[in-house]
Amino acid sequence: xxxxxxxxxxxxxxxxxxxxxxxxxxxxxxxxxxxxxxxxxxxxxxxxxxxxxxxxxxxxxxxxxxxxxxxxxxxxxxxxxxxxxxxxxxxxxxxxxxxxxxxxxxx
Amino acid sequence: xxxxxxxxxxxxxxxxxxxxxxxxxxxxxxxxxxxxxxxxxxxxxxxxxxxxxxxxxxxxxxxxxxxxxxxxxxxxxxxxxxxxxxxxxxxxxxxxxxxxxxxxxxxxxxxxxxxxx
Numbered sequence: 120x121x122x123x124x125x126x127x128x129x130x131x132x133x134x135x136x137x138x139x140x141x142x143x144x145x146x147x148x149x150x151x152x153x154x155x156x157x158x159x160x161x162x163x164x165x166x167x168x169x170x171x172x173x174x175x176x177x178x179x180x181x182x183x184x185x186x187x188x189x190x191x192x193x194x195x196x197x198x199x200x201x202x203x204x205x206x207x208x209x210x211x212x213x214x215x216x217x218x219x220x221x222x223x224x225x226x
Numbered sequence: 227x228x229x230x231x232x233x234x235x236x237x238x239x240x241x242x243x244x245x246x247x248x249x250x251x252x253x254x255x256x257x258x259x260x261x262x263x264x265x266x267x268x269x270x271x272x273x274x275x276x277x278x279x280x281x282x283x284x285x286x287x288x289x290x291x292x293x294x295x296x297x298x299x300x301x302x303x304x305x306x307x308x309x310x311x312x313x314x315x316x317x318x319x320x321x322x323x324x325x326x327x328x329x330x331x332x333x334x335x336x337x338x339x340x341x342x343x
Contacts, residue, residue, distance in 0.1 A: 153329035162320055162333035169327050206271055210328040213284050215273040
């Protein structure tokens with residue numbers, strides 16, 4: 120099983136600041152990685168797939184990078200609606216796995 | 227618009243059964259893999275099971291032999307039959323549509339399954 124480790128667990132950021140979230144895979148996953156945003160009481164929302172491609176309708180302030188085992192999600196200028204939990208997800212092989220999540224909170 | 231409308235769920239006793247449904251609309255259902263993902267209270271996301279467009283199934287070890295994923299393409303509906311339920315199966319269950327990349331681009335609203343005596 121490919122274990123996904125996200126850091127930090129919680130990120131405190133002021134509105135307008137830049138946030139960088141990390142995700143590390145225990146084994147190589149090429150670019151078979153997605154990022155999701157989840158707000159309380161809501162289903163997850165796809166932000167990024169193939170490590171760096173924004174999903175339909177996702178604002179340009181969200182960007183993804185990385186390949187192999189190290190990945191980042193960057194939010195260039197945090198808006199109020201961006202405070203949420205973010206999960207990475209590898210779909211390189213079975214079983215599919217998610218990271219434990221990073222909560223982005225208002226500083 | 228793509229919609230995934232979930233039903234089923236609720237309270238079950240340990241060892242009991244429940245069936246979840248996920249009615250899809252707004253896309254060609256038969257052409258896409260469909261997946262169930264769950265989230266225990268206050269916890270992260272956990273992949274449960276996937277059924278491809280060619281009817282190949284994959285399931286997490288934690289549910290193998292107890293949960294069965296199926297689909298009815300004539301009704302555009304995905305199912306999850308859950309037997310031998312355990313307290314650790316308590317979670318919100320989401321159905322999700324597969325994307326061309328194998329990520330999940332649309333999700334159902336979620337349904338709560340509680341396993342308790």
